[in-house]
Amino acid sequence: MTEFKLTGDYIQMIQLLKATNLVSTGGEAQIVVSEGEVTYNGQIDYRKRLKVKRGDVVEFRGEKIIII
Template identity: 35%
Template sequence: MDEIEIQDGSIRLGQFLKLASLIDTGADAKMVISDGLVSVNGEVETRRGAQLTAGDVVEIGGISVRVGAP
């Protein structure tokens, strides 16, 4: 599983998807999140602004990425 470090203590889900190169644009993030295609720590997450912190695991399309501490 890949790990992507964040600079601050938390990051919004939509921003993390872009940072991790799991999607290309904010519009793509909005679409996949609202369609229920993204899970955080095994639970479907439908809020683009959901706050992620170090250790959280984001999954989309069978790809999992862990939020890393700076």
């Protein structure tokens, strides 16, 4: 489990995946999101520019990210 400290109001899903080093590039982040490999608060979400906010939970390949 990883805790990600948010500095603004939100972070876009693909930026979060890059910031937590779960993907190498923005292109890779877009692919994994569009292929349904990422869950947002327990549900698969295909929106690449989804605004992830404090209290949200994102999961990708067995890694859980909690936004604080």
